[in-house]
Amino acid sequence: MRPTSISSRVEGGAPAPRPPRGAAGDAPSARVWLSGPYVVLLLVALVVPLAHLGAISIFTHHPRLMFVAEPTLENYARLLQPYYLEVLVRTLRIGLVTTLCCMVLGVPLAYWLARCGPTALGIGLFLLVMPMMVSTVVRAFGWMIILGRNGVINQISVGLGFERWLFVMNTETAVVIALVQICLPLLVLPTLASIERIPRSLEEAAANLGASPVQLFRRVILPLAAPGIASGAVLAFLVAIGVVVTPALMGGRGSRMIGNEIYDQLITALNWPFASAMAIALIAIVLGAVIASRAAAAAAERFRREAARRRASAGGA
Amino acid sequence: MHGSSTALRVLATLVFAFLLAPLLVVVLVSFSPTPAFRIPTTEFSLDWYRKFFGMAQFRDGLFLVSLPVALASGSLATLLGTLAAVYLVRSGLASRAAMESFFMLPLLIPSILLGAALYLVAARMGVAGQAWTLVLGHTLLGVPYVIRVVGAGLVAIDPRLEEAAVNLGCTSRQAFLRVVLPLLKPAMFSGAIFAFIVSFSDVNLALFVAGPGTTTLPIHVFSQIFWEGDPTIAAASALQILVVGVLILTMQRLLKLRLSL
Numbered sequence: 001m002r003p004t005s006i007s008s009r010v011e012g013g014a015p016a017p018r019p020p021r022g023a024a025g026d027a028p029s030a031r032v033w034l035s036g037p038y039v040v041l042l043l044v045a046l047v048v049p050l051a052h053l054g055a056i057s058i059f060t061h062h063p064r065l066m067f068v069a070e071p072t073l074e075n076y077a078r079l080l081q082p083y084y085l086e087v088l089v090r091t092l093r094i095g096l097v098t099t100l101c102c103m104v105l106g107v108p109l110a111y112w113l114a115r116c117g118p119t120a121l122g123i124g125l126f127l128l129v130m131p132m133m134v135s136t137v138v139r140a141f142g143w144m145i146i147l148g149r150n151g152v153i154n155q156i157s158v159g160l161g162f163e164r165w166l167f168v169m170n171t172e173t174a175v176v177i178a179l180v181q182i183c184l185p186l187l188v189l190p191t192l193a194s195i196e197r198i199p200r201s202l203e204e205a206a207a208n209l210g211a212s213p214v215q216l217f218r219r220v221i222l223p224l225a226a227p228g229i230a231s232g233a234v235l236a237f238l239v240a241i242g243v244v245v246t247p248a249l250m251g252g253r254g255s256r257m258i259g260n261e262i263y264d265q266l267i268t269a270l271n272w273p274f275a276s277a278m279a280i281a282l283i284a285i286v287l288g289a290v291i292a293s294r295a296a297a298a299a300a301e302r303f304r305r306e307a308a309r310r311r312a313s314a315g316g317a
Numbered sequence: 318m319h320g321s322s323t324a325l326r327v328l329a330t331l332v333f334a335f336l337l338a339p340l341l342v343v344v345l346v347s348f349s350p351t352p353a354f355r356i357p358t359t360e361f362s363l364d365w366y367r368k369f370f371g372m373a374q375f376r377d378g379l380f381l382v383s384l385p386v387a388l389a390s391g392s393l394a395t396l397l398g399t400l401a402a403v404y405l406v407r408s409g410l411a412s413r414a415a416m417e418s419f420f421m422l423p424l425l426i427p428s429i430l431l432g433a434a435l436y437l438v439a440a441r442m443g444v445a446g447q448a449w450t451l452v453l454g455h456t457l458l459g460v461p462y463v464i465r466v467v468g469a470g471l472v473a474i475d476p477r478l479e480e481a482a483v484n485l486g487c488t489s490r491q492a493f494l495r496v497v498l499p500l501l502k503p504a505m506f507s508g509a510i511f512a513f514i515v516s517f518s519d520v521n522l523a524l525f526v527a528g529p530g531t532t533t534l535p536i537h538v539f540s541q542i543f544w545e546g547d548p549t550i551a552a553a554s555a556l557q558i559l560v561v562g563v564l565i566l567t568m569q570r571l572l573k574l575r576l577s578l
Binding site: 034045046050105124139241242243244249272283 | 325326328329332333335336337338339340341342343346353354355356396397398400401403404407408416419420422423424425426427428429430431433434435436437438441453454456457460511514515517518519520521524525535536538539542543550551554557558561562565566569
């Protein structure tokens with residue numbers, strides 16, 4: 001198997017079979033009515049509202065008219081105040097810690113799912129996708145019952161004759177715990193898809209050549225699954241930094257994230273320009289994360305090819 | 318490999334327990350006989366379910382807002398998403414990858430931002446809080462799921478079937494409608510279920526877009542938790558888990574579909 005064919009399989013999935021020439025969907029007129037409705041929705045409900053939000057972010061706040069069209073950078077300057085900088089840093093920290101925890105727990109789980117056989121895989125996917133699709137409010141509520149002052153864990157400990165010992169509610173730790181549960185499936189699914197494309201023969205070959213399980217995981221599985229892990233990690237990070245409900249219910253005053261500030265400024269304080277500026281800052285972070293992960297995946301790919309070429313030339317010599 | 322595969326199995330079990338724990342306690346607490354958020358041990362009761370269906374706010378949130386909005390946006394997303402998936406897979410565009418990223422944009426942009434942006438537009442037009450803004454926003458969130466699922470289904474259909482139909486005298490449009498579309502139905506149904514659930518479970522977008530008359534069930538549960546309600550919120554949550562669980566199970570067992578996105 002040449003490296004190029006693996007990489008094309010890892011990145012693009014199975015090559016699409018060519019439909020017959022002149023099949024439905026080929027004609028230019030068909031293209032318009034196939035893509036048209038969704039493109040219109042994207043423009044009306046996404047592109048225009050986001051552009052509108054971007055415009056408001058440089059306008060001046062007005063207590064009664066909401067805003068007046070006088071350009072200003074004041075809203076962005078306010079983001080640099082210590083309080084909001086702290087919120088931004090906290091949001092990034094929570095996002096990064098959550099993503100790291102998801103990787104540590106999720107990559108081995110994805111590997112196990114990829115190799116556990118069809119029945120276990122079916123059950124495993126159900127147990128993975130079902131919680132993922134349940135509302136985040138419900139899940140935050142569940143964590144409150146488990147982790148609260150009088151929660152399940154403390155009840156058990158009191159019932160066993162000890163003191164209450166768990167006091168994570170209303171801390172950043174509680175927010176991270178709930179977010180890891182939310183983001184984990186988002187990381188596992190793409191990782192699983194890329195691990196499944198690694199031929200088992202490759203693993204067997206590595207094992208026959210004396211690779212230990214840890215070596216196998218580090219030298220074969222991780223590099224080949226890197227694109228899936230990278231795209232899953234980005235998804236997990238994006239979801240983790242864009243939440244309102246989870247920190248509102250579990251974080252308390254000291255763990256507010258940028259989503260809470262955007263919500264309060266928009267709905268309660270009615271400062272639309274400042275809320276918009278924070279939203280634009282969040283979009284900038286999202287873009288930065290996507291670009292960083294693409295760059296990391298490309299670098300990993302280059303490194304892998306380089307190593308393969310070196311190994312091939314060493315083998316030929 | 319055997320020693321490490323045991324360790325791996327233990328880890329997988331623990332991670333699954335972690336994933337399911339918050340759902341499990343919610344379901345258990347909903348059967349509690351007392352108003353405390355405790356897991357019942359000896360006595361079980363259905364009081365909180367009775368109270369749920371007795372309270373207009375909860376009942377209306379489920380039957381008059383959440384379910385209709387999810388049905389409307391799920392159907393709309395299935396229609397738009399299927400068309401867009403056929404477009405992506407079939408029109409051999411050079412710019413396909415760029416188009417695909419554009420089409421997946423609603424997955425990439427945090428939904429609180431979509432909600433905030435939609436709210437600002439709706440508020441300026443004086444239509445904030447109306448149900449159709451919620452439907453529009455939820456449709457947007459659902460379409461990428463439909464495109465993924467239907468696109469994968471479309472790629473998996475053997476192109477020779479369509480060729481055979483054309484060779485036997487069908488026009489290309491007939492071949493698509495009579496051969497490809499029926500084969501695509503399970504994927505479309507599964508995309509519709511995903512889009513329905515995305516709307517049914519959404520809070521991030523509804524938090525901004527929903528108004529007093531359009532409080533979805535999750536939003537109502539959120540405000541009740543905030544003001545420390547009683548285990549009725551556990552019953553409301555358990556009902557949501559039930560709906561999602563049954564739908565995912567249907568998708569997986571009835572349609573024999575692989576749950577992957």
